[in-house]
Amino acid sequence: MTDNEGMTMARTPVRGPARQLGLRERKKIKTRMAIREATYDLIKEQGYDATTVEQIAERAEVSPSTVFRYFPTKEDIVLTDEYDPLVEDLMRGRPEDEPVLESVRWAIREAMAMAFTDNPERQQEEMVLRARLAVEVPQVRSRLMESMSVTGHMLCRAIAERTGRAEQDLEVRVYSMALMGAMLETLVYWGEHGCRDDLGELIDRTLDTFQDLPRRLP
Amino acid sequence: MTDNEGMTMARTPVRGPARQLGLRERKKIKTRMAIREATYDLIKEQGYDATTVEQIAERAEVSPSTVFRYFPTKEDIVLTDEYDPLVEDLMRGRPEDEPVLESVRWAIREAMAMAFTDNPERQQEEMVLRARLAVEVPQVRSRLMESMSVTGHMLCRAIAERTGRAEQDLEVRVYSMALMGAMLETLVYWGEHGCRDDLGELIDRTLDTFQDLPRRLP
DNA sequence: CCTCTTTTTGAGAGCTACTCTCATTTCATG
């Protein structure tokens, strides 16, 4: 049951005979979004812990069972939204001889830009909420770390492909997860400082730091 | 279960020259260990998920309430045992001008050595179990990551102290968490490979990799 | 429009981690 979410608006089915979403799939997307938005709103109103799945279901006008059918855990409602495939694709599009870190830098920047193209308001707001929850709610932070590890594996694949090394090489994995740890901490840092800084700039600084770690801290 | 003390009545508190723990505290330590061992054994028998807190309580001969009084969550029973203060102390003992990474390397090595001094069998066994669970059980892995983040903060303090930087400096934090990500991945790697490799050697390799990251992966 | 199949949903029962409260037991001490 790999759910392939489109994450785009359900309105205006694409013209053309080839790809027409049926009513069923459009409804699924709508339900998914309804659950998400209900969750975001409730959390903003009363906080994460005080928000029960039952309440979420009620506001989204579905049954609790359905909520769990769409999201495996409560935390996932907040923070599942797959950047990974996007970033992976973007990285694959970079020239072979580019330093890995530069590809990463470019891919992240591009992914963020794309995410913000439609409905930048809402996207920004959700990012802030996620960062805040990552700071405040241990469960969410844990879950976020877990998803970072998935991203890390993606990065392993990309690096392996690029450098010709094995995907399971210890060095490759260490490199990837170190980078993920760095990125996650950047997000937490951003959240702890009230999300006032420019996240893109922080990420740039992090990548700079990462680029020559040994020189940074003797 | 084989701990200090001989089950005396201790009617009169023996005020010997050496510091003697009261019966209460000795009992607490015993209970804590009993819960841990019951958990380890049950997990070995039937796996993590199949082991309920009720079973653990029963085997440890305490009530379920007591289990939760000693450990905040089920995961904590498996993987709480604070290396952090030890490592922090060890790091503080290193010369000021030593490169941070070398202090880390030394502290970890020393901490491992100390952990293995008494009852190396059992220690090794528990380490293996933890690594295996970190690989197999998402909840445990999450919790482990969470605790790594705590260790990361400790590392931040140590680095800040050593280098005179602010503890909240983005670079310091990025450095620390990158290192933690690397260490955690090393543990996972070890676990995935059946804990057959020498963990100390893997850690050494990881630290080597970390030492000159930019040269490792162009 | 009606029928048949497949997918999606809701209702409800059930499990378990975890919390809280309160009475009881166990230790410490004068």
Place this chain on the structure above:
DNA sequence: CATGAAATGAGAGTAGCTCTCAAAAAGAGG
């Protein structure tokens, strides 16, 4: 031994999550 403090157990309660099964909705075809 008496008194106070701490640890425990019993039990009730909450919420996340799973599973099952039957009803409802959507698609395809006549």
